[in-house]
Amino acid sequence: MPRDQIESVEGREHFRFGDQQVGLVTAHQVLGVPDAPAAEAEVPVLVLGDKNSRYGVVIDRFLNERELVVLPLDPRLGKIKDISAAALMPDQSPVLIVDVDDMVRSIELLVSGGRLAHVSRGDATQGRKSRKRVLVVDDSLTVRELVRKLISSKGYVVEVAVDGMDGWNAVRTGNYDLVVTDVDMPRMDGIELVNLIKKDTRLHSLPVMIVSYKDREEDRQRGLEAGADYYLTKGSFHDETLLRALQDLIGEAGA
Numbered sequence: 001m002p003r004d005q006i007e008s009v010e011g012r013e014h015f016r017f018g019d020q021q022v023g024l025v026t027a028h029q030v031l032g033v034p035d036a037p038a039a040e041a042e043v044p045v046l047v048l049g050d051k052n053s054r055y056g057v058v059i060d061r062f063l064n065e066r067e068l069v070v071l072p073l074d075p076r077l078g079k080i081k082d083i084s085a086a087a088l089m090p091d092q093s094p095v096l097i098v099d100v101d102d103m104v105r106s107i108e109l110l111v112s113g114g115r116l117a118h119v120s121r122g123d124a125t126q127g128r129k130s131r132k133r134v135l136v137v138d139d140s141l142t143v144r145e146l147v148r149k150l151i152s153s154k155g156y157v158v159e160v161a162v163d164g165m166d167g168w169n170a171v172r173t174g175n176y177d178l179v180v181t182d183v184d185m186p187r188m189d190g191i192e193l194v195n196l197i198k199k200d201t202r203l204h205s206l207p208v209m210i211v212s213y214k215d216r217e218e219d220r221q222r223g224l225e226a227g228a229d230y231y232l233t234k235g236s237f238h239d240e241t242l243l244r245a246l247q248d249l250i251g252e253a254g255a
Helices: 027-031 100-112 123-130 141-152 164-173 190-199 217-226 239-250
Strands: 007-009 012-017 020-026 045-050 053-058 083-088 094-098 133-137 157-161 178-181 208-212 230-233
Touching: 012 053, 020 027, 020 100, 027 053, 027 100, 045 100, 053 100, 133 141, 133 164, 141 157, 141 239, 157 164, 164 178, 164 190, 178 190, 178 239, 190 208, 190 217, 208 217, 208 239, 217 230, 230 239
Parallel strands: 020 053, 133 157, 133 178, 178 208, 208 230
Antiparallel strands: 007 012, 012 020, 045 053, 083 094
């Protein structure tokens, strides 16, 4: 698809596919792997899903068509996100087979969490990458939007996650300068999220700020012992308090 056919609608990128506007996302973002260099004039796109839930997935390139013997994964691995099976190439190198339904669900989760990155477009993308990125994790839509708008107003790129598990998946596949998290959340609470981040060899230096209704000293101590770099209470902080703490941890938003 010619790159100039990519359109932005309400902050999300789309393209025209027949009589339908289809959302666009990169395979790198969905699978959590580093971006490849952007193509100059055209992007190769796979269209996934049905008419009611259809997405265009930007890939690195098309290779060719192969007949493969598809093999089930070892059951001891459990369910692997976005992967259904495996195969061996003629040279015996392994290939993973994508679970299309699972990938569509992963894309829908990125969309609902407001975490869709834009398809790389040269210099404009470089400018976006230089701005510092913040992930806000909170199961309350009201609080999530309040904090997102406040931080965005100062020039930071802000993405959101709807609970601790969603936040952990986002942190592992994204590239953030700061995480702002609640404590009480379903599936995984904020303390466990902080623990996982700080124990991960790749993520341990990522600053984490807890913003919680829990304002007892033991709650604050529990958060800091888990590795949080800052602990603020929702009941007492003002906008400027949060912004000052954010700037103390990661500085100004950047270009």
